[in-house]
Amino acid sequence: MRADRLVSLVLLLRQRGRLSATTLARELEVSTRTVLRDIDALSAAGVPVYAERGRHGGFALLPGFQTELTGLNHDEALALLVAGSRRGAQVFGLGSALASAMLKVVDALPEGHRDTAAGAARRLLIDPAIDLLSRREVAEELPDAVATEVRRAVFAGHKLRIHYAAVDQPPKWRTVDPIGLVTVRGQGYLLATRSGADRTYRLSRIRAAEELDEPARRPDRVDLDRAWRERGTRFRTGGDQVAVLVRLNPARREELVATALAVLAEETEVDGWLRLEVTFQDSRHAEWALWQLATDAEALAPRWLRTSLRDRAATIATRYGASSS
Structure with missing residues (x-):
């Protein structure tokens, strides 16, 4: 994870020029002390980063410095696939991966195109935090560790153990066979089976998760859109409606x-x-x-x-x- 952060730090400096330690810390979601340690590590590795002191000082790269560090890792590539909805990336715990991936994509553009794309991007605002009536979007809260375990189990096809808090009930541990992940209007859901029966779990209600080594019992192929519609039909026609x-x-x-x-x-x-x-x-x-x-x-x-x-x-x-x- 630190290697990815160092790459992101270099790309931020390349694309935005001089930045303060505070700004870098905010962008990378770490402390300023961590940023200073990362700057030292880059300098020791031969990256020409230098400090400018004063009121408008910060850190910058020597002009003309080029990198070849644009390869996407697995999570960054996955984040781009769900980037049609930034909320989707956030719900599935891929928000930081999306930010890192976009830095790499921009850095890979030719210099002239890079400037044009950056200018165009500033003309677009996708899913702001509030609407015209100042109503704030309520974000789902899912710890990164939980999101990572859930994603791993879904993609690897392993059983998943979750500590789940159903509505008006205390959290309980249960072992499920994960099928896929769905996001709807900023809310994330895990589609799974438990003892052969279909189950749908709200991601924000998962308090802890553990990917198991045992293979999940599930079909090799799945039509998530169809599965979601079928579960929606059962939800609307059953229970205490x-x-x-x-x-x-x-x-x-x-x-x-x-x-x-x-x-x-x-x-x-x-x-x-x-x-x-x-x-x-x-x-x-x-x-x-x-x-x-x-x-x-x-x-x-x-x-x-x-x-x-x-x-x-x-x-x-x-x-x-x-x-x-």
Whole structure:
């Protein structure tokens, strides 16, 4: 890992010129002390890196220095394959590999093309941290060590032991046969089988992981897209799903459909509003979704949902009806 970091340090200096130890530490996700040790190591290896002191000082390479250190390692090549979605690289624990790979790709370009590409890249912003309403994207948190073990087991075809925390349950160890990894809207999932039965695990709920030596029991080839769709169908039609009949302002249809698990029936009423039968994951999900739509939606059935929404609205009205102290 240190060798890869040294290569990244050299490429950063080649492409961006003089950089401070603080900037290098931030880019490489290490401490400034580590950066200083790496600079010493490069100098000892004959790389012409020098320090410029002063307020605007930093480290730089002698002009004209060339490298041939553009070969991609396995993780960097893999990161480029999923780079169509930067979120995918982050979810699978490949964020640093992606950054390192892109440095190598840029460095391999002819000098004139390199400048043009760098300028064009500054005109593009992919998946910013917040949207126009300043809502921040909630990133999945998966320790690098966990992500590495999961990836290794998936690619090597070995059994995987995971310490997994299911919803509202304490973490438990379980051994699975990994099939593949899926990322959806910044959330990562491990598709696997356990005792021959299909299982889907949220990556952010894996507290620890260990690749085992034993081969996984799984087919040699897999259609992940088909497997994901089949599991999605089972999820929408099984378990404790709740069916709701709702009357809806058509302007809010896409919002409701994006939240619901499935639309079972739909028709347009005389006044232009829609009547839909939709399913939600559970009662809490149904109440939350309808509450977001405020007066643009009316739950017609089941009765308990109407009562729950009415009681919540009455509580809010009472609170704001009282004079503030």
